[in-house]
Amino acid sequence: MADRFIKMHGLGNDFVVIDARDAPVEMTRARARAIADRHTGIGCDQLVLLEPSSVADLKMRIFNADGGEVEACGNATRCVATLLGASAQIETAGGMLSVSRDDKQAHVAMGEPRFAxxxxxxxxxxxxxxxxxxxxxxxxxxxxxxxxxxxxxxxxxxxxxxxxxxxxxxxxxxxxxxxxxxxxxxxxxxxxxxxxxxxxxxxxxxxxxxxxxxxxxxxxxxxxxxxxxxxxxxxxxxxxxxxxxxPIRMTGPATRVFDGETDWSRFG
Known part of the structure; x- marks a missing residue:
């Protein structure tokens, strides 16, 4: 059975989104880097992995193109809001985010900034x-x-x-x-x-x-x-x-480009 993914972008910042809420997907630094490679992989700035959450509607994990996992990504969050199509709470390593979507744009409450x-x-x-x-x-x-x-x-x-x-x-x-x-x-x-x-x-x-x-x-x-x-x-x-x-409130577009299928084992 093929593994599914969604290619999205927020103002040109592009993502491979994997919905792993029903079927877990193992993600390592090497695999994320291989998927993000624009010549030998699918290609993206960041990989977004959606997982179940015990404290929110879902959990979002974000991997940069170098394979490193990071805490937050505003453009990715707008993409997830677009996929969900409804208000939701999202658990991230950087804190809890609230999202919503209207006919044209996605809205994200990013939490309060920290300055210390x-x-x-x-x-x-x-x-x-x-x-x-x-x-x-x-x-x-x-x-x-x-x-x-x-x-x-x-x-x-x-x-x-x-x-x-x-x-x-x-x-x-x-x-x-x-x-x-x-x-x-x-x-x-x-x-x-x-x-x-x-x-x-x-x-x-x-x-x-x-x-x-x-x-x-x-x-x-x-x-x-x-x-x-x-x-x-x-x-x-x-x-x-x-x-x-x-909290900081961000509003902007997000675009679903195409849906695809692959086999994650190809990427290590």
Whole structure:
């Protein structure tokens, strides 16, 4: 009997989704990496594994293209909301998420952002707003945990930064014991940000939902914008709403591209 999967994307950030709620699927780092390979596998930025949950409607596990399992992915969560087609609670390693879906878009309550240095986490105590660190001319970033760790740099022109060069260096800097997602943002106009993201374990992506959340929160904290914020990514726009003491709310599209069948044993 063939194993089924669904190919989806959220603003070009693409996923292989495996529904393992009825029949368990063993997922290892090597297997996830093999499935994600765009030349010899199915190809994706992240693999999403749906499993039963004892505390929510379902559990979502997320594996980056390098095979590493991560805590959260906003675009993947919107894809799952689209698949479910109804309001639901989703258990993740980054916390509990609430999702819903209307005729056009998916909505996700991502939980409250975390700012304490040990919650990011950082390797040493320091302020997480306008941090006293820098790399190759990028200085004074903000750090935010939105289920996974992000660092956000605000610059005059997000397109002028060679993120493909500096992103890998910052991702693995010893300051970030669990590595970090790197966000480069600029204020486009009132309540609109332009954003590019180097995603931990995946590289440059068309869109990053948690990156959009972290960047919007950091911009609101700095009073650069007001909620709700439109975040323009290479793959399209997300709308992020947040106020201190409240969960982050993300709204945006998700697309079911095709359904497929394979044999997971082919991938190790």
């Amino acid at each position: 240095w040990e919650q990011i986490p950082l390797a040493m105590p320091m302020a997480t707003e306008r941090m006293p660190v820098g790399w190759s001319g990028l200085e004074a970033p903000d750090a935010v945990n939105v289920g996974n760790p992000h660092i956000v740099f605000f610059v005059d022109n997000a397109d002028a930064v060679d993120l493909g060069l500096i992103g890998p260096e910052i991702e693995v800097d010893p300051l970030f014991p669990q590595r970090v997602n790197v966000n480069i943002a600029s204020v486009d106009r009132d309540n609109r940000l332009k954003l590019r993201v180097w995603e931990r374990g995946a590289g440059l992506t068309q869109a990053c939902g948690t990156g959009a959340c972290a960047t919007a929160v950091a911009a609101i904290r700095r009073k650069l914008v007001q909620s709700p914020v439109t975040v323009a990514l290479p793959g399209g726009d997300l709308v992020i709403a947040w106020a201190p003491g409240e």
